[in-house]
Amino acid sequence: MTGDPITYAKQYLEDLLTFFGLNVDVQASHEDEVIELSIPSTHLNGFLIGQRGETLRSIQFLVSSALKNQEFDLNRVNVDVADYKRHRRERLARQAEQWIEEVKTSGQAMPLSPMNAADRRVVHKTVSDYGGVESESDGEGRDRHVVIKPTSNDSTAGPDATEKSED
Numbered sequence: 001m002t003g004d005p006i007t008y009a010k011q012y013l014e015d016l017l018t019f020f021g022l023n024v025d026v027q028a029s030h031e032d033e034v035i036e037l038s039i040p041s042t043h044l045n046g047f048l049i050g051q052r053g054e055t056l057r058s059i060q061f062l063v064s065s066a067l068k069n070q071e072f073d074l075n076r077v078n079v080d081v082a083d084y085k086r087h088r089r090e091r092l093a094r095q096a097e098q099w100i101e102e103v104k105t106s107g108q109a110m111p112l113s114p115m116n117a118a119d120r121r122v123v124h125k126t127v128s129d130y131g132g133v134e135s136e137s138d139g140e141g142r143d144r145h146v147v148i149k150p151t152s153n154d155s156t157a158g159p160d161a162t163e164k165s166e167d
Contacts, residue, residue, distance in 0.1 A: 005072035009035045012066050013079065016059065020044060034076045037063065041082035048081045053088070056081060057116075089122050096126035099148055100133050109149035114139065120146050 010028035017024060017039065027038040039048065049056050060079040067075035080086065103110050112123065120137055123146045127135040135148050 005067055005070075005074040006030050006035050008070060008072065009037060009063050009067055009077060013037050013039070013059070013063055016062065020047070030074070033074065034078050035063075035067075035074060037077060037079045038083075039079065039081045045082050045084070049084050053084070056084065085118075092119055092122045093126045096123045096148075097130075099123075100127060100130050103133050103148045103150060107150055109147055111138070111147045112145050114143050114145045117144075120144070123148070 006028050010026050013026050014024065017026070022042055022044060024040055024042060027040070029036045042048075047055070048059065050058070056079060060077050063079060064075050064077040067077065078085070099110055099112065115123075124135050124137075127133055127148055132151055133148055134151050135146050137144055138147050139145050
């Protein structure tokens with residue numbers, strides 16, 4: 001397909017948003033083989049994000065599918081609304097720090113509630129910044145979750161601590 005996948009994705013998302021009565025300028029960029037699309041804050045933030053980000057993930061899937069249908073090589077897409085995902089990552093990282101401290105204090109493994117792949121990556125990344133703990137994903141499908149546990153050698157290796165992740 002000739003043309004620019006970033007421009008196509010931006011235009012596709014803006015056209016999609018007009019169906020909801022939004023005439024906004026979506027910010028588009030490209031980073032690490034992923035097209036980043038950012039929808040500015042509007043009165044429809046909650047609607048576009050949906051419960052626990054479900055609508056946002058669906059919009060992301062639609063844009064990615066449109067790129068694939070047009071046979072663009074670059075078709076991984078990340079859509080964010082009013083920095084929702086960034087704020088969510090920051091909150092989750094702070095929560096993960098609390099879980100890490102609990103694991104260090106108790107010396108016991110802590111299985112977390114099931115979460116999506118993006119959230120699991122945030123927890124794995126946060127754990128990897130600490131010594132004395134490690135993380136791994138366990139379970140299948142919607143039951144997939146992270147387990148934070150003390151490292152077997154209980155070293156305080158710092159930022160290079162082992163991360164066991166399949167996400």
